[in-house]
Amino acid sequence: xxxxxxxxxxxxxxxxxxxxxxxxxxxxxxxxxxxxxxxxxxxxxxxxxxxxxxxxxxxxxxxxxxxxxxxxxxxxxxxxxxxxxxxxxxxxxxxxxxxxxxxxxxxxxxxxxxxxxxxxxxxxxxxxxxxxxxxxxxxxxxxxxxxxxxxxxxxxxxxxxxxxxxxxxxxxxxxxxxxxxxxxxxxxxxxxxxxxxxxxxxxxxxxxxxxxxxxxxxxxxxxxxxxxxxxxxxxxxxxxxxxxxxxxxxxxxxxxxxxxxxxxxxxxxxxxxxxxxxxxxxxxxxxxxxxxxxxxxxxxxxxxxxxxxxxxxxxxx
Numbered sequence: 558x559x560x561x562x563x564x565x566x567x568x569x570x571x572x573x574x575x576x577x578x579x580x581x582x583x584x585x586x587x588x589x590x591x592x593x594x595x596x597x598x599x600x601x602x603x604x605x606x607x608x609x610x611x612x613x614x615x616x617x618x619x620x621x622x623x624x625x626x627x628x629x630x631x632x633x634x635x636x637x638x639x640x641x642x643x644x645x646x647x648x649x650x651x652x653x654x655x656x657x658x659x660x661x662x663x664x665x666x667x668x669x670x671x672x673x674x675x676x677x678x679x680x681x682x683x684x685x686x687x688x689x690x691x692x693x694x695x696x697x698x699x700x701x702x703x704x705x706x707x708x709x710x711x712x713x714x715x716x717x718x719x720x721x722x723x724x725x726x727x728x729x730x731x732x733x734x735x736x737x738x739x740x741x742x743x744x745x746x747x748x749x750x751x752x753x754x755x756x757x758x759x760x761x762x763x764x765x766x767x768x769x770x771x772x773x774x775x776x777x778x779x780x781x782x783x784x785x786x787x788x789x790x791x792x793x794x795x796x797x798x799x800x801x802x803x804x805x806x807x808x809x810x811x812x813x814x815x816x817x818x819x820x821x822x823x824x825x826x827x828x829x830x831x832x833x834x835x836x837x838x839x840x841x842x843x844x845x846x847x848x849x850x851x852x853x854x855x856x857x858x859x860x861x862x863x864x865x866x867x868x869x870x871x872x873x874x
Contacts (some may be wrong), residue, residue, distance in 0.1 A: 564600055565679040596732060599763065600673070604754060605704045605775040607640050607679040608768045611801075616863040619678075621847075622812035623648040630661035634678050639872030643682040646709050648695070650685055656701045659753050674755030681777065683707035692723040696743055699724065699765070702753030707804060712786045714793040721799035724767055724776055732763060734771035738798035741766075770799040774825030777801040779864070781844065783810035788829045795840040802864045804845040805833045834861060850874055 603609040607617045619640035622629065633641050642663070643655065659680050667677040682703055687710040695706055708720040718739045725741020735741075751761055768774035779802035780794060786810050787794065788811075795803055805811075808821030811829055820826065830846065837844035838861055845864030848854045854872055857865055868874060 562705055568716060596763070599760070599773055601675055602773070603768075603775055604673075604756070605673045605679050605768075605777065606675055607676065607705070608775055608777060608801075609675070610639060611863065612769070612772075616865060616872070618865050618867055618871050619681075620868065621866055623655040625651065625655070625658045626688075627661045630658045631664075631705075632661040633870065634664045634667075634676075636678075636870050638678055638682055640679040641870070642707060642866060643680065646683045648684050649816060652697055652701065652828060655683065655703070659702045659749075663753060668755070679704040679777075681705035681707055681779070683709055683781075687749055688712060688719075692719075692742075695723040699743065699747055699776070700747045702747075702750040704775060705779060705801075707781060708778040709781045710787070710810070711780040711784045711794060712784055713790045714797055717794045717797040717800055719769055720780060721778055721797060724778055725799070726765065727761070727763060734773065735766055738767075738770045767799040768801055779804050781806055782829075782833050784814045785811075785829075788832055791833055791836040792839070795836040795842050800842055802843045802845050803833060803837050803862070805830045806845070806866075807847040831860075837861070 586720070596633065603612065608840040610617050617639035619638045619642055620633065621642045621644050622633065623644050625643065643658065645651065662676070662678060662680060664677045668674055680703055682698055684698070686694065686704070698706065706724060706814045711717050711720060721739045722741055724743065725739070725747060726735070726743050727741055745762065747758070747761055747765065751758060754761060756764070763773060764775040766774035767776050767778050778800055780800055781793070781804045782788060782791060783806065794800065808826040809819070811826050812818055812820045812823060815825060817823060817825070834844050843863045844861065845866065846857055846862045848857045849868060851874055854865060854867060
């Protein structure tokens with residue numbers, strides 16, 4: 558039997574060199590952005606029902622609450638609200654109660670009807686720290702399964718960036734959208750979130766990024782504008798990649814900062830609200846506000862507000 562030669566002649570060597578060079582050039586031309594093709598499309602596209610609607614250009618509605626009882630969770634889960642905003646800025650910071658509320662609000666009948674694990678209502682929360690919050694609070698809340706954080710009293714671009722970073726994992730090589738915008742540093746141990754979202758670790762990591770910076774993201778960063786300084790810096794805040802909502806709220810803190818406490822309906826406060834709204838529309842950021850009564854809700858919708866907090870949690874009143 559003739560022994561096969563292991564000698565590489567000039568022709569074979571030339572072909573090898575050319576093939577190697579082409580592979581290197583292709584890798585350089587493709588770059589990391591094309592690695593997204595390796596990741597299958599997420600189904601459904603969003604587990605956060607609020608982001609699903611906002612991405613479709615719709616408005617969303619929800620209440621502010623501080624009652625974290627089982628009955629409250631079950632009632633709001635079937636109320637028709639798109640989200641529930643839990644206030645822990647002016648109510649006790651209670652992670653155990655937050656954990657239970659998220660679990661109790663998970664309507665399994667609705668999940669079974671849909672055929673996936675998207676909940677009927679998204680749970681958001683606002684916490685005590687000012688100016689981008691404390692990252693450890695954000696981390697614990699997200700690891701429980703929260704779908705968004707309302708950061709109170711964000712005054713400038715730096716604080717907005719800090720808020721976004723606290724909600725993101727570090728960039729991943731095979732997921733290009735995670736490589737854009739403020740770099741995250743959240744540690745990975747989302748045991749409670751996996752249970753409440755009904756997904757595995759790999760899928761959660763893909764979904765647990767901020768929308769709309771990451772089109773696949775299911776986490777929402779909301780920055781509250783509550784001071785004259787923040788209104789002055791509103792365009793810088795609105796321009797931060799990863800800010801999903803800018804919230805003008807009820808104007809109570811704005812009026813207090815102006816030295817006219819309890820006058821949230823004053824023309825001066827309303828002028829600030831309109832400044833906030835213009836920045837949102839300019840930078841294509843969802844703008845949020847509190848509204849009370851059908852006439853006011855309809856007015857705010859007409860103006861362009863799309864994240865509207867109401868007493869009923871719906872557009873009805």
